[in-house]
Each structure stands twice: as structure tokens, then as C-alpha cells.
Amino acid sequence: MGRRAKSRQQDPPSLEEFNGEKRVSTNDRRAKRRAKRATAEAENKSKSKSKSKSKSKSNSKNEDDSDSELELSDDESELEDAKADLFDSEDDQQQPRTMFSDDDDNEEGLEELNQHTATHFMDSDEADSFDEMAEEDDEFDVEGSDFEDNENDNLIEDEDDNEEEDDDEEQEEKVPQSATDYRMRIMETVKILENLSELGKRPRSQYIEQLLSDICEYYGYSPYMAEKYFHLFSPAEAIEFFEANETPRPVVLRTNTLKTSRRDLMQALVARGVNLQPLGSWSKVGLQVFDSQVPVGATPEYLAGHYILQAASSFLPVMALNPTPGERVLDMAAAPGGKTTHIAAMMKDTGVVFANDANKSRAKSLIANIHRLGCTNTIVTNYDAREYGKVMTGFSKILLDAPCSGTGVVSKDPQVKTSRTEKDFVQLPHLQKQLLLTAIDSLDHAAPQGAVVVYSTCSVMPEENEAVVDYALRKRPNVELVDTELPIGVPGFVSYRGKQFNSKMNLTRRYYPHTYNVDGFFVAKFRKVGPSPTTTKEKEELEMLQEPFTEFDAAQDEDLVEKSLRRSLKRRGIKPSKGRPTATESKSVESKPDESETKPVESVESKPVESESVESKPEKTKENTKHKRKHEHDHSHSKHAKKDHKHRR
Amino acid sequence: MRQLTEEETKIVFEKLSGYIGQNISQLVNRSGEQFVLRIQKDRVYYVSDAIARLATSVARPNLLSLGTCLGKFTKTNKFRLHITALQVLAPLAANKVWVKANGEMPFLYGNHVLKAHIGRISDDIPEHTGVLVFSMSDLPLGFGVSAKSTAEVRHAQPNAITVFRQSDIGEFLRDEDSLFA
Secondary structure: OHHHHHHHHHOOOOHHHHHHHHOOOOOOHHHHHHHHHHHHHHHHHHOOOOOOHHHHOOOOOOHHHHHHOOOOOOOHHHHHHHHHHHHHHHHHHHOOOOEOOOHHHOHHHHHHHHHOOHHHHHHHHHHHHHHHHHHHHHHHHHHHHHHOOOOOHHHHHHHOOOOOOOOOOOOOOOOOOOHHHHHHHHHHHHHHHHOHHHHOOOOHHHHHHHHHHHHHHHHOOOHHHHHHHHOOOOHHHHHHHHHHHHOOOOEEEEEOOOOOOHHHHHHHHHHOOEEEEEOOOOOOOEEEEEEEOOOHHHOHHHHOOOEEEOOHHHHHHHHHHOOOOOOEEEEOOOOOOHHHHHHHHHOOOOOEEEEEOOOHHHHHHHHHHHHHOOOOOEEEEOOOHHHHHHHOOOEOEEEEEOOEOOOOOOOOOOOHHHHOOOOHHHHHHHHHHHHHHHHHHHEOOOOOOOEEEEEEEOOOOOOOOHHHHHHHHHHOOOEEEEOOOOOOOEEOOOEEOOEEOOHHHHHOEEEOHHHHOOOOEEEEEEEEOOOOHHHHHHHHHHHHHHOHHHOOOHHHHHHHHHHHHHHHHHHOOOOOOOOOOOHHHHHHHHHHHHHHHHHHHHHHOOHHHHHHHHHHOHHHHHHHHHHHHHHHHHOOOHHHHHHHHHHHO | OEEOOHHHHHHHHHHHHHHHHHHHHHHHEEOOEEEEEEEEOOEEEEEEHHHHHHHOOOOHHHEEEEOEEEEEEOOOOOEEEOHHHHHHHHHHOOOEEEEOHHHHHHHHOOOOEEHHHEEEEOOOOOOOOEEEEEEOOOOEEEEEEEOOOHHHHHOOOOOOEEEEEEEEOOHHHHOHHHHOO
């Protein structure tokens, strides 16, 4: 900790320096900046600790250290620039923990999005990378020391001045100073890894370790996330993936077929100076925007609901769902409404679409989009989707675009690189499983159009995708995976790192930014073929509820009660009197066996039985527990009661 | 969600008839499908009967919207049309004004319609009646109230206001926070 803090102080370049470099816009910005900074490092030390910008990025392990040492620079105008960036990223932070695939597609960000052209992206990219660099240095110092066999502190400080410790290993003799160095080394390592038997001089694990640490440095991932991503792909493909995450996805809009046709829309937009092309052969409604003289999110056509801005990946689950006119469809996590309106358009505004979102404030944009695009067949609700079975069932199609970690949309939200932890990959899948089971149970398996659930996430992690699908298949034998019928996408994993999934998992589809230039995405399509087993189970439970065994027959137990009471009194050294106990006592005593009766049941039987007795006599049980607490010590009942209970069962 | 009381229905229909006149009868029965009005909190929704029935199973606090929102009742029990009603009103409009391309954006930014921006105007619009505003390509842009009759408009100054804006589709962006429950 202390060590890190020390190295931290020396590292970040001053803002002036950074801004000076910002103006240099070559392809190799990173490299240049890095190199420049290396030369200027020495003077930095004496300068102020510089800049708060890295504050906005909560990067990796150095976060806590760095925050404490941030100071405002004196250069006001440059501070403004910094602030602009800062706020942008803070907006991102305000997003709820979970991501939805078309999160950024609502109007709020649109104008901005469109106004900022490629140059903006470059700028922000630069800013980001600056932060990363700042982090990189520190991290590097620490890690460099790690793999260079425990150098002591002095040496770490020396590293800033390019004084490297020579190591026995050839590969490590040079600590990369610029981004290009890192890049080179990454490429080399990948090359070696691909042909380890010929080129490799060290064990594979060492190369991978080095590659991962380089990825953390160069792309700014937390070690945990880097490793997680890395294991999804071959080394070369992983690098492609990381590269693709650095570039933004194209702006895509979807024609609202309720109001216009794609050709008309294209003409109208071209007339307004928008340069656009049909998205690809796989979509009949998508248009890709290359550049535009007007904000695409504020044209009269947009306001009149002729199109909606939507990521290309968001088309896919709806296309897989393929709703037809007249159906009853549920969108379980609908905001901001891109997919919902797509569904409504495919249904030609007939039937009914239930658009649910658990978050009321997000539902605003959902309602706005629904009205703007003229979908009159929708009902917007605000429920926890896990409870939707109580509200409405009998759907023929359900779209579950589940809240997820957003590991597929890193280009949209770079926070994911560092903010996700192991906990997220436990909690989110849990929620996703619950949602998926609810979705399956809410389907009407006898629907003439076929009962279909489409499960999609904007995550690429198998924990949130294949594992969830596999779980649903195991828990609900009445559903089967069917082909998504999507023209693009790679098959899902049948096995992943020793884990075997359902053999039909290859029917699911995965999407990566580097393969189709869409966000990382996952789509699975289920068909429900029979009623859910839960309904039968619930029926059993209901029947059990109606069974008379919880009925309490006081008379039958009376002498048992008396006996046990007498014994308890005896135990306390009181001679039991012949007469009946007093009123309160009798009450407590009478209720006692009831309690004792449920108690063993609880231990022996499953939970429902217990709750059932509670349900059938809520008041009495409450009383019982009260009394029980009171009289616990003076009662040695259970043996008889248990016997009695068993007998009656 | 509940049905409107008789009084509320009267207020709503009076308001609507200001824009669509006699066509109001077409609102209730559209292409063989029954459409009804429902009120949820203070918003009035225009929705097909079948969907309104389905929506009854959604609890009041959880129902955010259904069908098309026409507008809302103010605290003083007046009815105020929202821009979302445009898609209901536009096909049935009695009085229309078409604005030229150069008048589109000013109108969408919340300005009144000037005479100079008018491309076409329907005949015999009386003063102070509801008017639907379209672009020259027949894109409904909003609605308002005529400031002058058609005859007066023809002799008005180019910068004279002809339609007072009440609502325009720019509100989808401007008023998203307040517009939707």
C-alpha cells in the first residue's frame, strides 16, 4: 500500500502536458504520449501532483491511493475540458448496476452522440487512455517488481528513470515504456502462444501470465476481468476482442414500420444530409448512419416516430422472437423500449404487448418511445418481473432481455473493464435464472403460434448465458432449445472450461464486437412444449394445504397435555394439583401440543408443511409461539406429541 | 385505472371535438374494434376495449400506461391534451395548416406558426378553433389554436401569428420528464 502510494505520486503527468499532447492526433497517439511523458517524467516529480481526471475513472487497485492525493490544477480552462470528460463518465456511473443492451439508445444522449463526431470519440478515447496510462504506470511499477523477483523499494523508484533491473530471463529484460512497446510485446506473446512448441522457451502459464498483465496495462482492465475475457477466446482472438472494445459501434437506427418504410425514411434522411446505408442483409429495418449534418436524434422524422436509434445487436432477440399479429407478448425488462416497439411493429400494432420494467424512472423513456412510435397495443407496467406470474400469464411470446453485467458493451461503458467483480457474476446469474424460470412459467404452452421465450443478454460471459440457459433446461424439462433462426452469430458454448452444458447449446447464438461489429450479445430461444412442472407441484402443495392434518383436535390431546404438564410441574418440584390449571395456563397448555406438533414436522418435512400450518391458523400459531417462548422451560412435551402426530399422519 | 365518469367524458369529448369536429363519432368505433377511454391517476388513455380489459389485472400503482395517452386532467378539473394525442387527432382533423420546410424547426422548438411559414391552410377555419399542424410532406407536427380565420390570414402580415402553438412533437424531447407519468 505504502509502496504503491509512493510510486503513485510521481507518475501522473501534468495536465498541460497532457493537453499539449492531446493536440497531436496521429494514429499512434498513445505511443507518442507515452514516450513524451517518459522524457518529461523527471520534471514532473517536482511539479504539482496534478490532476483530478483520473478520479472519474475508478481504475483497479490503485484507486484508493490515488484519490487521496488528487489536487486541482491551477489551469482553469484546461480544467473545464477535464470536467467535460469527467461529467460524461460520471453519467455512466450513475447508471444502475445492471446493464441493458440498448441503454444508451434513448433520446437523452442522442443529440450529444450525434454531434460528437469521430473526432470527439478520439478525444474521449484519448482522455480515457490518459487515465489508463496514469494507472498503467503505477500498476506497472508494482507488477514489474512482482515479476522481477522482488526488487526492493529503491529499485521501483528507479524504474521511472528507465533504470531497469536486468533479469536472467530474456523476455523480461526490458520493461516496456510506451504503449507501442506493450503492444509489441502483446503481439509477440500471442505469436509465441500460438506456436508454443517451436517458439516457446518458457512454460505456457508464464506467457499467459505476462500477456494478461500486459492486457491489464494496455487496455486498462482489472486483472480479474482481463482473465475472464481472455479465457473466452484463443489468445489472438482475445486481442481482437479487446481491440474492438476500444472502438465505438456504429450508430444504427431502426425504421418504424408502423409509420413509414425503410426506403421512404432513407430518402427523407438523405434529404436532411444524413449519410446512411442499409444495415446488412440480415435486417430489413436497420439503417447504419455514417455521418450526419444534423443531429439524428432530433430530426422531425425522429420526433414523428419514423425511426428509433437502437444498437444493431438489439434487433437480434426480437428477430429471434418473431412475434406475429394478434399475439400476447411480454417484454420483461422493456426500458427504453427499442425492442418493445420493434415487437409492436412486427405485430402490426395488433394483439397486446405487456412492457414491464422494474425501474419507474427508466419506464419514462419507455412510455415516451412507445407513444412516439405510435404503438397503441401496449400496456406498460412496473413490476418486479419475477412476480409477473401473479399479474398475467398465458403469453405466447416472452422476451427476456435480462439485466446483465454489460460485459459485451465495453465500448459503450468502459466502467465494465474494472468495476465488475466476482460477486456480480454470482448475483446477476441468480437474478437471471429467476427471471427466466418466471418467463417460462408465464407462457401458455398451448398457444397456437407456439410458446416461445427468447433470453438475451448484452454480456459475453458464460455464467450469464449458457449457464443460465442450462439451468433453465434442467429445471424445466417442459422447454426445449430451438434454433434462433438468426442469420448471423456463432454458436454458444457446449462446454466451457470443463463445464458441460446441454448438448443443444449450439443452437444459441453469441455475438462479439470483433466478428460482426455489433455489441457482445447472447440470444437463446426456448419453446415450451408442456405445462410447467411447478404448476403440478403447486397443486400438490395446495392439496396438502387442504388436508385436514393441520386441524387441531383439542379433546383428543387433552389427557396427553395434562400428563406432560403434570410432569413438567413435577420436574420443577411442584406437586401437581388435581384440579384443572388456571385459565391462562390452560390456554398455553392447550396450544402447546399444536406447537409441538408443527415443530417435528418442520424438521422432518419440507418447508411448505410448516408454512401451511401457519397459514391455516395464523392467529393461533402466533399465540402459540408467544406462549412457547414463555413456557419453553417448563415443558417436556415433544415425545408424546411427536408420537401423536405420527400416529395421525 | 377506471372508466371516466359522465362529466369527465363530456369534458374530454368537448375538448377533442374542438380539433376533430364531427369526426368524433369515428373515435369510438374504429374499423370494427371498440375503443374506450380509461383514466389512470389523472391521465386519460384511449385504448381498444380488449386491451383495457387485459389491463384490469394490473394493479393501479403498477400500471404506468396503456394504449395512447390523450392528456390529463388538471387539478382544476380541466382537460389538457398532450402531444401523444396527436396520432389520434391527426387522421381525423377538421382544420389543418401545413407549414413549409423553413417553418418546421421553429415550430418544433415551441414557437407559434407565422403566416410566412404557412404553405397551405384549409378553408374556412374560424378564429380560435383547434388546428392540426402538418409539414408539407403530411407529417403531423403538432396542434394549436387558430389566431385568425382563414380569410384574415390571407391578408395578414408575413410575421403575423396565425396559429398559437399548444403542443408539438418537439415535446417528446423537451418534456419527457413531465409528459409521462
